[in-house]
Amino acid sequence: MMGNAVFIAAGDPMEHVLPHKLFDLGPIPFTNHMLMLLVVAAVMLVVFPRLARNYPLVPSGFRNMIEAVMVFLRTEVAKPALHEHTDRFLPFIWTLFFFILFNNLIGMVPLDPLAVLVLGKGHLAGTATAGLSVTAGLAVVAFIMIHVSGIMEQYRVALGQDRSSVAAAFRGFFLYWYNFVPHIPGVLGVILWPFLFVLEMIGAAVKPFSLAVRLFANMMAGHTVLASLLMMIPAIRHASDVGIAIPTLLGCAGLGCLELFVAFLQAYIFVFLTCMFIGAAVSPEH
Amino acid sequence: MTMGIIPFLATALSDSSGLALLGAGLGAGLVTIGAAKGIGQLAGSAVESQARQPEAGGRIFTSMIIAAALIEGFTFFALIICMGIGGQVVNAIEIAAQTTGH
Numbered sequence: 001m002m003g004n005a006v007f008i009a010a011g012d013p014m015e016h017v018l019p020h021k022l023f024d025l026g027p028i029p030f031t032n033h034m035l036m037l038l039v040v041a042a043v044m045l046v047v048f049p050r051l052a053r054n055y056p057l058v059p060s061g062f063r064n065m066i067e068a069v070m071v072f073l074r075t076e077v078a079k080p081a082l083h084e085h086t087d088r089f090l091p092f093i094w095t096l097f098f099f100i101l102f103n104n105l106i107g108m109v110p111l112d113p114l115a116v117l118v119l120g121k122g123h124l125a126g127t128a129t130a131g132l133s134v135t136a137g138l139a140v141v142a143f144i145m146i147h148v149s150g151i152m153e154q155y156r157v158a159l160g161q162d163r164s165s166v167a168a169a170f171r172g173f174f175l176y177w178y179n180f181v182p183h184i185p186g187v188l189g190v191i192l193w194p195f196l197f198v199l200e201m202i203g204a205a206v207k208p209f210s211l212a213v214r215l216f217a218n219m220m221a222g223h224t225v226l227a228s229l230l231m232m233i234p235a236i237r238h239a240s241d242v243g244i245a246i247p248t249l250l251g252c253a254g255l256g257c258l259e260l261f262v263a264f265l266q267a268y269i270f271v272f273l274t275c276m277f278i279g280a281a282v283s284p285e286h
Numbered sequence: 287m288t289m290g291i292i293p294f295l296a297t298a299l300s301d302s303s304g305l306a307l308l309g310a311g312l313g314a315g316l317v318t319i320g321a322a323k324g325i326g327q328l329a330g331s332a333v334e335s336q337a338r339q340p341e342a343g344g345r346i347f348t349s350m351i352i353a354a355a356l357i358e359g360f361t362f363f364a365l366i367i368c369m370g371i372g373g374q375v376v377n378a379i380e381i382a383a384q385t386t387g388h
Contacts, residue, residue, distance in 0.1 A: 210359055214356075269356070
């Protein structure tokens with residue numbers, strides 16, 4: 001989408017944000033974003049079971065930090081939105097948060113220059129969540145979670161009303177979409193229902209889309225700004241070398257701290273909004 | 287003078303890549319103005335309410351951060367649209383330059 005927009009004279013700041021094809025898996029190109037997703041998944045699959053094994057009464061060290069984050073997510077994010085359904089969705093919420101967080105943070109670690117030094121091959125690493133495909137995939141997962149859990153909740157309520165499971169499935173499915181629109185009594189409600197339903201449908205499509213674009217844009221913009229700032233050094237190379245490099249690098253260090261904050265914040269916002277949408281789908285619709 | 291501006295407008299509108307870039311640039315600037323005004327007002331209200339009731343400081347801070355992240359969400363969305371327009375126009379200019387053999 002950004003194409004070949006050539007910036008000053010020293011290369012492309014978009015180059016290390018866009019996905020690069022590593023090899024072809026049949027018809028599908030395997031990009032470095034996919035490699036980073038696999039690396040983060042492997043890290044999580046190794047780290048978290050080891051953390052949870054032989055859990056002491058009072059944790060310490062890394063366990064304590066992870067437990068503090070998880071307890072924060074349960075009491076401040078999941079419980080106010082989900083009330084009694086919190087424990088059902090907590091594994092998903094925790095996994096989503098740590099997956100997005102680790103993907104954001106692994107983009108701040110300079111794995112790419114390390115890979116060039118060790119393996120001699122560039123563009124192996126990057127920020128996976130700085131690609132719209134990855135965040136769109138996460139938003140699709142959130143979308144499925146929201147609507148499937150809403151339909152399952154209506155199914156459960158219909159089962160509790162002593163209906164057969166097939167009738168409960170149909171009734172639950174129909175009631176979920178019918179309860180999208182808040183009830184307005186009288187003739188006005190009947191007239192307004194189609195318009196409000198179309199509005200709610202558009203909202204249901206736009207909410208996960210905004211989740212995806214928000215995460216993608218925040219991650220990509222951070223790295224692009226850092227790269228553009230660093231390009232000041234080669235751009236003024238004929239005037240001064242060290243003189244421009246020191247303030248630029250100090251500025252980049254400061255921006256890096258801001259980006260660490262944004263990494264945590266965007267993971268939190270994604271998870272917080274997903275919790276709110278799941279809560280809205282599961283609780284007051286019945 | 288007012289009649290002489292019409293051929294200029296005609297050529298400007300027929301070769302619209304300059305106007306497209308201008309639109310993208312102006313769009314990005316306007317988006318930044320709107321977002322900065324909104325988040326600035328949000329921060330002002332949050333700080334003032336924290337001064338009125340320091341005990342609610344933590345909750346107010348959390349709400350402020352969440353609202354700022356939501357506002358920045360659609361700001362970045364508009365910025366990406368502007369970047370996309372710029373990239374498309376530069377691509378079109380390069381393709382046009384290649385076909386005319388510059």
